[in-house]
Amino acid sequence: MDLPVPDLPTRQAKRRAVQEITIHTDTREILANARRDTERFGLDSYYIVDVDAHHVELDSWSEVLAHIQDPVLRYNAQAIARNWPYAGNLAMSNHAPGLTMQDVAGRIPHQAQLAEAVPPIAGEHRDLTLVRRAMEAMSIDLQVVFPQPMLGIGMHPSAQTETELVLAYNRWFTSRILPHEPRIKTMLALPFRDPEACLRTVREFGDVPGVIGFLVTSQRQAQVNSPGYMRLYAELEERGLPLGFHAGPDYNMERAVNRFLSVHALSFVTCNMVHLTNWVINGLPERFPKLKVVWIESGLAWIPFMMQRLDHEWLLRQSDAPLLKRLPSEYMRDMYYTSQPMEVTDMDLLQSTFRAMKAETQLLWSSDWPHWDFDTPGRIAGLEFLSEQAKRNILGENARRVFGLP
Amino acid sequence: MGARCSAAAVRWDAGASADVPERGRLVVDAGETSVGIFRIDGALHAYENRCAHAGGPICQGLMVPRVVELLDERRAIIGSAFDETDLNIACPWHGAEYSIRTGRHAGKPAIALRRIPVEEVGGRIYVIA
Numbered sequence: 001m002d003l004p005v006p007d008l009p010t011r012q013a014k015r016r017a018v019q020e021i022t023i024h025t026d027t028r029e030i031l032a033n034a035r036r037d038t039e040r041f042g043l044d045s046y047y048i049v050d051v052d053a054h055h056v057e058l059d060s061w062s063e064v065l066a067h068i069q070d071p072v073l074r075y076n077a078q079a080i081a082r083n084w085p086y087a088g089n090l091a092m093s094n095h096a097p098g099l100t101m102q103d104v105a106g107r108i109p110h111q112a113q114l115a116e117a118v119p120p121i122a123g124e125h126r127d128l129t130l131v132r133r134a135m136e137a138m139s140i141d142l143q144v145v146f147p148q149p150m151l152g153i154g155m156h157p158s159a160q161t162e163t164e165l166v167l168a169y170n171r172w173f174t175s176r177i178l179p180h181e182p183r184i185k186t187m188l189a190l191p192f193r194d195p196e197a198c199l200r201t202v203r204e205f206g207d208v209p210g211v212i213g214f215l216v217t218s219q220r221q222a223q224v225n226s227p228g229y230m231r232l233y234a235e236l237e238e239r240g241l242p243l244g245f246h247a248g249p250d251y252n253m254e255r256a257v258n259r260f261l262s263v264h265a266l267s268f269v270t271c272n273m274v275h276l277t278n279w280v281i282n283g284l285p286e287r288f289p290k291l292k293v294v295w296i297e298s299g300l301a302w303i304p305f306m307m308q309r310l311d312h313e314w315l316l317r318q319s320d321a322p323l324l325k326r327l328p329s330e331y332m333r334d335m336y337y338t339s340q341p342m343e344v345t346d347m348d349l350l351q352s353t354f355r356a357m358k359a360e361t362q363l364l365w366s367s368d369w370p371h372w373d374f375d376t377p378g379r380i381a382g383l384e385f386l387s388e389q390a391k392r393n394i395l396g397e398n399a400r401r402v403f404g405l406p
Numbered sequence: 407m408g409a410r411c412s413a414a415a416v417r418w419d420a421g422a423s424a425d426v427p428e429r430g431r432l433v434v435d436a437g438e439t440s441v442g443i444f445r446i447d448g449a450l451h452a453y454e455n456r457c458a459h460a461g462g463p464i465c466q467g468l469m470v471p472r473v474v475e476l477l478d479e480r481r482a483i484i485g486s487a488f489d490e491t492d493l494n495i496a497c498p499w500h501g502a503e504y505s506i507r508t509g510r511h512a513g514k515p516a517i518a519l520r521r522i523p524v525e526e527v528g529g530r531i532y533v534i535a
Contacts, residue, residue: 008417008534013434013441015421020431021466021498030498033461107468107496107503373500378461 023115027130027370030110031137037378038139046392048377049399050143051338052246052296052366053134055127055177056113057147057169058089063176065091067168073161092165094156095149098251101260102372111372128181134369135183138377141396142405144185144212144366145177151248154192154220163191170205178210185403187213187244187294192220195228202235212403213241213294218271219248225282233288242292242336242402247272272298276306276332281314283323285331292402294336297368301343304356307332333358336402338366339380339394341373351385360390364399420524420531426450429493432531433465439535441522442466444506446493452524452533453509458517462499469495472505472512 018029068074081091103111118129135143156162170188188205191197205211236243250267272295310328314321368374380394418436426432432443440455442465457464471488478484494503494512503512504519511517523534
């Protein structure tokens with residue numbers, strides 16, 4: 001090892017207060033290096049919209065359960081929460097045991113929980129402080145906040161319970177969180193196994209301030225092209241509200257692959273591959289040309305694959321998809337995609353992907369904070385192949401346009 | 407990877423030798439540079455507190471021995487184990503893992519942390535940053 005030059009002036013270094021980051025560490029300390037990136041790239045001068053971030057609704061589960069409308073289901077859920085050991089934060093949910101694999105056995109503490117000290121603020125939920133801390137550290141102007149285990153609700157064995165829990169969460173979030181911080185926005189989850197309930201959801205919440213779109217939690221067996229959804233799509237199109245598809249894990253995939261790495265690498269992409277294929281091949285972009293569609297949290301590497309694969313097939317089998325008037329990839333270029341987790345292991349491939357998808361106008365930066373594979377705004381700001389305007393578009397201006405943000 | 411120091415480098419008194427016990431760590435701010443100092447088999451290793459993956463605070467991460475898989479004579483996996491001779495540090499942002507002894511990524515050694523010059527004189531630890 002090299003030895004230092006002996007005659008240098010000596011100063012006193014400062015011991016950091018936090019020597020090891022744990023689940024108890026303050027978000028601002030965890031993200032201190034992101035704050036440094038903010039200064040390095042001048043990100044405070046950017047308009048930054050984070051189109052995908054999370055809070056943990058199970059931390060507030062008793063409050064959510066109180067918003068279940070069906071009196072019997074509410075009674076049952078509260079009885080389970082009250083009587084069964086450890087069920088207070090899980091009752092009636094389908095929380096997948098595999099979710100506890102995400103933090104790589106304690107290596108990534110913020111994925112497990114944000115158990116930091118939060119001084120009580122009268123009438124305010126703790127999650128508001130957590131969201132504000134992350135926004136401050138990453139210089140975010142607006143953050144779209146989603147639930148977490150609820151993203152797997154499409155795999156719940158009971159369709160009725162899915163509908164009741166989704167609606168209970170939506171009522172809770174739009175009363176307890178959303179009105180208290182104007183910088184928080186959301187795309188509310190749809191009870192997607194019940195098309196009529198989806199429509200009622202859009203009509204009940206579509207005008208609530210801060211609701212900037214609606215969401216399909218992608219991990220489910222439903223076909224997005226089923227006739228029952230057409231009134232939903234028409235309603236969203238008419239209201240100018242984007243429809244997002246948020247990817248999620250499928251732990252049943254462990255029957256086919258044996259490691260969490262494999263489950264995560266595949267299932268966060270395959271669910272959206274299925275829905276995008278059905279969306280395009282069934283001609284939904286032709287039927288609802290003004291409906292804006294956003295693909296969330298599948299990364300970017302799948303996009304050029306899908307473009308090439310679907311174009312190749314359609315050119316040979318046009319009669320299978322006669323509603324299409326353009327190549328599948330052309331419809332895909334009209335859609336929007338969130339950036340995280342951005343695959344950065346081959347910058348040439350990444351640059352080609354940006355070109356293929358028209359990233360300058362179609363890509364929306366997202367952090368996915370506080371999840372284990374989150375991205376900071378510095379990930380976009382540091383890309384040398386992007387122009388200054390492209391960086392500004394991806395970090396916030398595209399989202400401003402897509403969601404009609406101030 | 408060799409240690410480097412810039413033209414405007416400063417020698418920083420990071421603390422007492424006892425502040426970094428065997429298999430322990432000390433994270434300090436040396437001016438604008440955050441530095442982690444570790445001791446393995448008596449030797450000190452110092453790195454900039456910035457992960458080579460995405461700039462996370464690598465030196466404030468979990469220290470955990472390298473994980474290895476065990477194969478039998480058929481080359482079938484029969485279990486896993488910790489290699490206690492190779493203590494790693496995992497970045498708390500995303501989990502990227504490096505050998506503390508080499509500063510190199512546990513899976514792809516070409517990816518490495520920036521090593522900071524460190525010395526121990528008269529019971530004090532000094533870094534140049």
